Every structure is written in structure tokens, then in C-alpha cells.
Amino acid sequence: MAGLLARYEQLIASGELRSDPDQRRCAARLDALQKEMEAQRPGGLLGQLFGRKQAQSKGVYMWGGVGRGKSMLMDLFHETLSLDAKRRAHFHAFMQEVHLEMREARKSVSGDPIPKVAEILGENIRCLAFDEMVVNNSADAMIMSRLFTQLIHEQNVTIVTTSNRPPGDLYKDGLNREHFLPFIDLIEGELDVVGLNGPTDYRLDRIGGLATWHTPLGDASTDKVREVFFRLTDFAPEDAEHVPTEELAVGANRTLHVPKSLKGVGVFSFKRLCEEARGAPDYLAIARRFHTVIIVGIPEMGPEMRNEAARFVTLIDALYEHRVKLFATAAARPDALYSAGDGSFEFERTASRLNEMQSDEYMALGHGAEH
Numbered sequence: 001m002a003g004l005l006a007r008y009e010q011l012i013a014s015g016e017l018r019s020d021p022d023q024r025r026c027a028a029r030l031d032a033l034q035k036e037m038e039a040q041r042p043g044g045l046l047g048q049l050f051g052r053k054q055a056q057s058k059g060v061y062m063w064g065g066v067g068r069g070k071s072m073l074m075d076l077f078h079e080t081l082s083l084d085a086k087r088r089a090h091f092h093a094f095m096q097e098v099h100l101e102m103r104e105a106r107k108s109v110s111g112d113p114i115p116k117v118a119e120i121l122g123e124n125i126r127c128l129a130f131d132e133m134v135v136n137n138s139a140d141a142m143i144m145s146r147l148f149t150q151l152i153h154e155q156n157v158t159i160v161t162t163s164n165r166p167p168g169d170l171y172k173d174g175l176n177r178e179h180f181l182p183f184i185d186l187i188e189g190e191l192d193v194v195g196l197n198g199p200t201d202y203r204l205d206r207i208g209g210l211a212t213w214h215t216p217l218g219d220a221s222t223d224k225v226r227e228v229f230f231r232l233t234d235f236a237p238e239d240a241e242h243v244p245t246e247e248l249a250v251g252a253n254r255t256l257h258v259p260k261s262l263k264g265v266g267v268f269s270f271k272r273l274c275e276e277a278r279g280a281p282d283y284l285a286i287a288r289r290f291h292t293v294i295i296v297g298i299p300e301m302g303p304e305m306r307n308e309a310a311r312f313v314t315l316i317d318a319l320y321e322h323r324v325k326l327f328a329t330a331a332a333r334p335d336a337l338y339s340a341g342d343g344s345f346e347f348e349r350t351a352s353r354l355n356e357m358q359s360d361e362y363m364a365l366g367h368g369a370e371h
Contacts, residue, residue, distance in 0.1 A: 002080065003031050003034055003035070003080055004027055004030050004031040004034055004073075004076050004077050004080045004081075005027050005028055005030075005031035006031075007076055007079075007080055008023075008024070008027040008031075008073075008076060017069075017072075020069065022064075022068070022195070022196050022197070023068075023069050023073065023196065025194065026062055026069075026070075026073055026194050026196050027073060027076070029060055029192060029194050030060060030062075030073060030076075030077045030160070033059070033060055033077075033158070033160070033192075034077065034080065034081050034082075037081070037083060037126065037127060037158060038081075038082055038083065058152055058158065058159070058190040058191050058192075059127075059152075059158045059159035059160050059161070059190070059191045059192070060159075060160045060161075060191060060192045060194055061133075061159075061161055061163065061167060061187050061191040061192070061193045061194070062074070062160075062161070062162045062163070062194050062196055063162070063163045063164065063165060063166050063167070063193070063194075063195060063196065063197065064164070064195060064196030064197040065164060065197055065366045065367075068196045068197065069196065070131075070162035070196055071131055071162065071263050071264075072234075073162075073196075074088075074129060074131060074160070074162055075234075077129065077160060078129050081127065083126055083127065085124055085125055085126040085127070086125070086126060086127040086128075086129065087125050087127070087128050087129065088129045088131075089128065089129070089130060089131075090130070090131050090132065090246075091130040091131060091132050091133045091134065091161065092132070092134075092246070092248070092249070092289065093246065094128075094130060095140050096247070096249065097121070098117060098121070098143070098147065099139065101117045101120055101121065102114075102117055102143070105117050105120075112146075114143060114146045114147050114150060115150055115154070117147065118147055118150030118151050118154060118155055119150075119154075119155065121151065121155075122150075122151050122154075122155030122156075122157045125155075125157055126156075126157065126158060127157070127158045127159075127160065128151070128157055128158070128159055128160070129160045129161070130159070130160070130161040130162070131161075131162055131263065132162060132163065132164070132264060133161045133162065133163040133170070134163060134164070134165070134170070134288065134289075135170050135171040135174065135180065136171075136174075136285070136288050136289075137174075137249070137251075138174065138175045138176050138179075141171050141174055141175075141176065141177065141179060141180040141183075142176065142179050142180075144180065144183045145179075145180065145182035145183035145185075145186055148183065148186055149186060152186070152190055159191060161191075164291075164366075164367060164368065165368075166193070166195070167184050167187040167188050167193060168184060168188075170183075170184060210224070210227070210228060210231075211224065211358075212325075212326060212327050212328070212357070212358045212363075213327075213328055213330060213333070213334070213354070213358055214327075214328065214329045214330070215329075215330050215331065215332060215333060216330075216331055216332075217297065217299075217329055217330065217331050221329040221330075222296065222329055224329075225267075225294045225296065225327045225328070225329055226240075228292075228294065228327050229243075229260065229262075229265060229267060229294060232263065232265050232292060233262040233263045233265055234263075235262055243260045243262060244260070244261055244262050245257065245258060245259055245260065245261060246258040246261035246266075248261075248266075248285055248286065248289055249285065250281050250282050250285045251281055256278075256282055256285065256286070257272070259272075260294075261290075264289075264290055264291040264292060264367075265290060265291070265292045265293075265294070266286065266289065266290040266292070266293050266294070267293075267294045267296070268286075268293065268294070268295050268296075269295070269296055269297050270295055270296070270297045270298045270299065270308075270312075271297060273295065273311070273312075273315055274308045274311040274312045274315065275308055278311060279311075279314065280314055280318065283314055283315045283317075283318035283319070284318050284322075286315075286318065286319070286324075287318040287319050287321070287322035287324050288322060290324060291324060291325060291367035292324065292325040292326075292327070293319060293324050293325070293326055293327075294326075294327045294328070295326065295327075295328045295329075296328070296329045297329060298312075298328055298329065298330035298331065298337065299330075299331050299337075300331040300332045300336065300337055300338075301337055301338040301341070302338075302340065302341060303340055303341030303342070304341075305338070305341070306341045306342040306343060309337075309338040309341065309343060309344075309347060310343055312337075312338075312350070313343070313346065313347060313350045316350050316353055316354060317350075317353075319357075320353045320356075320357060322367065322368060323362070323365040323366065323367050323368060324367065325357075325363060325367075326354075326357050334350070334351040334352075334354035334355055335348070335351040335355075337351065
């Protein structure tokens with residue numbers, strides 16, 4: 001199997017990728033990590049001479065804005081790493097698994113359960129590859145430094161991860177952030193931090209020229225947002241029934257089902273988001289988790305749907321403030337969605353925001369809260 005750098009250069013030569021110095025620098029570092037790990041496997045020269053622990057690399061933290069090619073490079077890394085003891089996971093799903101194992105470990109372990117959890121998660125794994133490391137809650141923040149110290153130093157696991165933020169901006173302004181600072185020190189001290197934050201947003205290249213607001217409701221509009229999803233995620237359309245789902249954590253004891261969730265793109269129905277009893281915590285969790293949201297089935301709302309309209313206002317506020325890119329199928333244009341009923345005057349601001357969110361200027365903004 002060709003290594004990552006060779007595959008990357010093949011993609012450039014074939015015209016599938018555009019030459020990008022930052023991307024190539026990341027590809028070269030990941031390629032070097034592959035070679036180090038493959039040399040240390042059983043039967044490899046370094047493995048024979050030094051054993052696994054002494055030669056083990058720590059890993060790579062790859063960060064940059066949305067659309068810079070981080071997930072593409074991670075795909076290439078995992079695909080071309082010729083080791084069986086590797087695991088690719090979305091960071092959010094991995095942390096859900098961590099909390100589940102913590103609950104189980106507390107039943108049988110007195111004292112700190114984290115070493116036991118790290119042992120379980122690191123069993124038969126040499127490399128953990130994560131997409132989209134982001135920390136949104138204090139429960140994760142409180143345990144991450146100890147957990148990853150155990151994984152790296154005691155279980156000898158190599159960590160490769162992507163993030164939209166440099167290490168120092170993780171969990172910025174979060175509750176009890178002082179407990180999280182050792183994790184930042186761990187990343188900066190143990191992993192190679194590689195920036196991929198140049199000016200070109202290749203995600204925009206993929207969706208350039210595509211409208212974001214589609215009316216009326218029906219198959220034609222659905223096909224348009226379906227095309228956006230597959231362009232952004234590189235998922236094969238013919239395998240659509242196997243698109244991953246997700247249980248998005250909302251607070252400590254509640255989750256929100258995401259029918260389609262892949263590479264920072266989430267797909268929802270209006271019914272699930274606004275006709276069920278939801279509030280700001282749900283919408284903030286969505287806005288923080290996804291750089292692009294697709295909402296299908298937005299109806300024209302009358303006075304009898306004032307609660308749904310109010311929830312929709314809260315949802316759009318959260319998406320707008322976090323610069324989430326929105327694609328939608330709707331029964332009407334934004335300013336005709338809710339023209340009569342309680343709160344219809346206030347809805348005018350939401351319609352204005354929805355129109356702004358269709359602009360080239362908004363689409364070019366990076367994902368994340370403005371302040």
C-alpha cells in the first residue's frame with residue numbers, strides 16, 4: 001500500500017486536489033508518523049531493537065478552519081496506515097463511550113476509574129484517530145487531561161486528531177477551565193501541533209454556486225440539499241442508507257438524535273427541531289457541533305404555530321451567532337414563513353438573518369461564536 005504522502009501527491013497529479021503548501025506540510029508530517037509506527041510494529045526493525053514503548057511516537061494535532069482539508073488528510077492517514085491496531089472515531093462519540101465506561105468502572109473500581117477506562121479503551125490499539133476535537137462541557141473537560149495522559153504514557157497509544165481550533169483555544173471561557181489547562185499542556189508538550197489554517201476554504205469550492213434556500217417543498221428541493229450533503233462529506237450517494245447517525249449530548253443527561261451526521265454536517269427535520277419541546281441548550285449544542293446544518297420540511301407557519309415559530313427563532317439565532325452554514329427546504333421564502341401571529345413582528349429579524357445567511361459574505365465566515 002502506498003503511503004499517505006505518495007497518495008496525496010497522486011491526487012494532486014490527477015487533478016482531484018489542488019496543490020496547497022500547508023496541506024502538503026501536514027501530509028508530510030503524517031506520512032513520517034506512519035513510517036515511525038510501521039517500523040515499530042512486531043517484526044519491524046525498530047520494534048525488534050527497542051520494543052514498542054521506547055520508540056512510540058506521541059501523535060499529531062492538526063488544526064485549521066472549516067474546509068481546509070483536515071478530514072481529507074485524516075481519511076488518507078487512516079486508509080494508508082498499514083496497521084491493524086488502529087481506530088478511527090468521531091471525538092464526540094468517543095467521549096460518550098468514555099463516560100459509559102466510567103460509569104461501568106465505578107461499579108468495580110475503588111478510587112479513580114480513569115486508569116481502568118484507559119486500559120479498556122487502549123486495549124489492542126496502537127493509534128486513535130479523531131475527527132473534530134472540541135470540548136463543550138465541563139464533564140469532558142474535567143477528565144480529559146488524566147485520560148489522555150494514561151492513553152499516551154501508560155497504554156502507549158498514538159493520538160492523531162483534527163480540530164477547528166488551536167490547542168490554546170479549546171474550551172475557551174468554559175466552566176472550571178483551570179481543570180482543563182493540563183490537557184492543553186499535554187497536547188502542546190506531547191503532540192506535534194500542525195496548523196492548516198490558510199486562506200482557501202475548499203468546502204466552499206464544493207458548494208460554490210449552489211443555492212442554500214429551496215422552495216417549494218418537494219422532491220426537487222430535497223434533491224438539492226441531498227447533493228450538498230454528499231458534496232461536503234464525500235459519502236457515496238449510492239450508499240445513502242448507511243450515512244452515520246449520532247446522539248448529540250445536550251447537557252449531562254439528555255441527547256438529541258441526529259438522523260444524518262458526518263464530517264461536521266448535520267441533517268434535521270423541522271418537525272424534530274421545532275415541533276418537539278426543545279430550547280436554547282439543544283440549539284446551542286447543534287450550533288457548536290456542526291459547521292453546516294441542513295433542515296428539511298420548514299412549513300409556512302400560521303398563528304396556531306406560534307410555539308414552533310418561537311423555537312425556530314431561537315434555533316436560527318444560535319446558528320447565526322455561531323456562523324453555521326444553513327441549507328434548507330421550505331414552503332416559502334424567509335419573509336413569508338410566519339407573517340401573522342404572536343411574535344410575527346419579531347420574526348422579521350429572523351427572516352433578515354436567514355436572508356443574510358445566504359450571502360457569499362456569510363458563507364465565507366469561519367465556524368464558531370462571534371465573541
